[in-house]
Amino acid sequence: MLNKKFYLSAPLNIEGWEVVETFERFTLYDEFAERIDDALELILEGQEHWVSHLTDEKWSVESVRVLANVRRLSSNIRQYSERSSDDLPRCIHWTVGEPSSSAITDSQYIAALAIDCACRAIETLEKWLSAFDADLSAGKPDSLAALIADASEEFKVFVEEVRHEQLHLEIEAREAAADLLGTARYYMTLADVYASPLLSYADKIRISAAARKAGNSSGAMRREATLDRDKSICAHARRLLSNGRSAREIVGIIFGTDSALKRPGETAKLSTKQIRNILIKGRVLYAEEEP
Known part of the structure; x- marks a missing residue:
């Protein structure tokens, strides 16, 4: 329950x-x-x-x-x-x-x-x-x-x-x-x-717009920073599949390697759910597959 x-x-x-x-x-x-x-x-x-x-x-x-x-x-x-x-x-x-x-x-x-x-x-x-x-x-x-x-x-x-x-x-x-x-x-x-x-209303609008623009830019930068990592994870998964590993195995295998690091040089790893979502987004796996 x-x-x-x-x-x-x-x-x-x-x-x-x-x-x-x-x-x-x-x-x-x-x-x-x-x-x-x-x-x-x-x-x-x-x-x-x-x-x-x-x-x-x-x-x-x-x-x-x-x-x-x-x-x-x-x-x-x-x-x-x-x-x-x-x-x-x-x-x-x-x-x-x-x-x-x-x-x-x-x-x-x-x-x-x-x-x-x-x-x-x-x-x-x-x-x-x-x-x-x-x-x-x-x-x-x-x-x-x-x-x-x-x-x-x-x-x-x-x-x-x-x-x-x-x-x-x-x-x-x-x-x-x-x-x-x-x-x-x-x-x-x-x-x-x-x-x-x-502050005048015009000043408040200007500050709000500048803050929103900065936030959007930082978000884009974060997405760009993870792009290479996600490509590497998908390439790793494709190699595993071509070597005979099943879709059910590959998420767990990747999780046990440095490919799963959130950022190079850090110790924090992506979760298995995050890895699976990256592989689905990269069309290596499909949502109905249960690794």
């Missing part, structure tokens, strides 16, 4: 201590506590942009609705922003369908998007931490809670063994959370720019 998805549906009402209490039960909480705290701090910064919608410790109906819609439609917002010549607040406004008479400011729209990224970073870490504990429970017949409470040397060794086996998954979770937190910080900085009374 799949665990119910952890989703922070009411970001204006998030209390950091409640989130921490939820996460403290996880075996590897201490390993991720700093990133969780960073995400909670960003959510708090975002809430401060929305404080004009807070009366008697209650958020306005409008603010709750907009934050929920930004969370639900954040992927659509980013896609529209990439295609559109509009500035980011207009892209958010158009996507969530707010009336033109809305009292929400440009900075609040952007802060809502920053809050969404911070929430998704927390959700990403929760998914990994809960899945890791589920694997621990499956590997040990005893109660996981009792083993954690006992904190025996045997349990610590077992935890490290499972972490080693799933190192690529932990790296993926860390990198995904780091990317989301970086994007959240970028949006929060942009929200501060739009909130500034010292």
Whole structure:
């Protein structure tokens, strides 16, 4: 049975201590506590942009609705922003369908998007931490809670063994959370720019456009940097196939070689899922094949 998805549906009402209490039960909480705290701090910064919608410790109906819609439609917002010549607040406004008479400011729209990224970073870490504990429970017949409470040397060794086996998954979770937190910080900085009374609207548009252009360029540079790596992986796979290896074998073989390194000179590797996706994209494998 799949665990119910952890989703922070009411970001204006998030209390950091409640989130921490939820996460403290996880075996590897201490390993991720700093990133969780960073995400909670960003959510708090975002809430401060929305404080004009807070009366008697209650958020306005409008603010709750907009934050929920930004969370639900954040992927659509980013896609529209990439295609559109509009500035980011207009892209958010158009996507969530707010009336033109809305009292929400440009900075609040952007802060809502920053809050969404911070929430998704927390959700990403929760998914990994809960899945890791589920694997621990499956590997040990005893109660996981009792083993954690006992904190025996045997349990610590077992935890490290499972972490080693799933190192690529932990790296993926860390990198995904780091990317989301970086994007959240970028949006929060942009929200501060739009909130500034010292900048004209034209200046805000110019800064937003320059930031978006820089972001698009860096994204293109990252894609270019991985192009040779992906070509090398596909060439390696084709050699294995021509030498009689089956499609079922090649992903595992490549994962055990330097071809799977994310970048030359580093130790971090691509996961088997990432390698398989590269081979599908390069038409070495097809989606229906199960390596």
